[in-house]
Amino acid sequence: GQNIDQPTEMTATEGAIVQINCTYQTSGFNGLFWYQQHAGEAPTFLSYNVLDGLEEKGRFSSFLSRSKGYSYLLLKELQMKDSASYLCAVRSEGGANNLFFGTGTRLTVIP
Amino acid sequence: NAGVTQTPKFRILKIGQSMTLQCAQDMNHNYMYWYRQDPGMGLKLIYYSVGAGITDKGEVPNGYNVSRSTTEDFPLRLELAAPSQTSVYFCAIKGQGNSPLHFGNGTRLTVT
Numbered sequence: 001g002q003n004i005d006q007p008t009e010m011t012a013t014e015g016a017i018v019q020i021n022c023t024y025q026t027s028g029f030n031g032l033f034w035y036q037q038h039a040g041e042a043p044t045f046l047s048y049n050v051l052d053g054l055e056e057k058g059r060f061s062s063f064l065s066r067s068k069g070y071s072y073l074l075l076k077e078l079q080m081k082d083s084a085s086y087l088c089a090v091r092s093e094g095g096a097n098n099l100f101f102g103t104g105t106r107l108t109v110i111p
Numbered sequence: 112n113a114g115v116t117q118t119p120k121f122r123i124l125k126i127g128q129s130m131t132l133q134c135a136q137d138m139n140h141n142y143m144y145w146y147r148q149d150p151g152m153g154l155k156l157i158y159y160s161v162g163a164g165i166t167d168k169g170e171v172p173n174g175y176n177v178s179r180s181t182t183e184d185f186p187l188r189l190e191l192a193a194p195s196q197t198s199v200y201f202c203a204i205k206g207q208g209n210s211p212l213h214f215g216n217g218t219r220l221t222v223t
Contacts, residue, residue: 008151031209042201043154045211087154091209096142096161098169099212103153 002026004102011108020073028093034073035087083109114138115215123221124192132187134202142205143185147198192222
């Protein structure tokens with residue numbers, strides 16, 4: 001089975017840094033993805049980790065520790081437009097390598 | 112979201128009615144997926160396909176059917192709509208290897 005946990009809601013201030021955590025327990029692992037989803041819109045891809053360590057992409061970074069079943073998404077220099085839900089998803093092994101999603105973290109950026 | 116087109120955008124159904132949610136892609140990807148998203152529940156996989164002529168069940172397939180007669184199209188069929196099927200439905204595609212999923216804009220369905 002798949003169990004993916006992330007906080008339901010977070011609030012942070014414009015210009016600050018926020019870290020969104022994700023823990024997972026899955027029957028197989030073939031990568032972890034982060035998606036951003038604005039209200040009423042489709043999820044859009046942010047980052048992908050398959051090996052341990054940090055992946056940096058502009059203001060966004062994602063970290064993975066496979067031994068701990070843990071990832072985080074780090075958002076720097078927060079902007080109002082970063083207010084959205086952030087979805088953690090784990091890809092299973094074998095078969096169709098399906099993607100299983102957590103419930104998402106709704107981030108609100110305040111002035 | 113260029114590449115994946117979902118129709119309709121919105122639909123209201125009465126209990127017991129049937130309908131087909133359409134999903135079409137122009138990126139020639141083999142992998143296609145249907146997810147539903149309920150508030151506070153995250154995205155749940157309904158059905159998926161790894162290529163034309165091949166479909167398989169995901170986490171929550173009950174009450175739905177799919178077909179994949181071409182690479183481009185992956186329609187989702189609801190035969191007897193129930194209020195529990197009120198949700199937002201997303202179709203997604205994926206290229207080879209560890210490519211990310213690319214989502215359509217979704218269909219918001221209400222069953223009353």
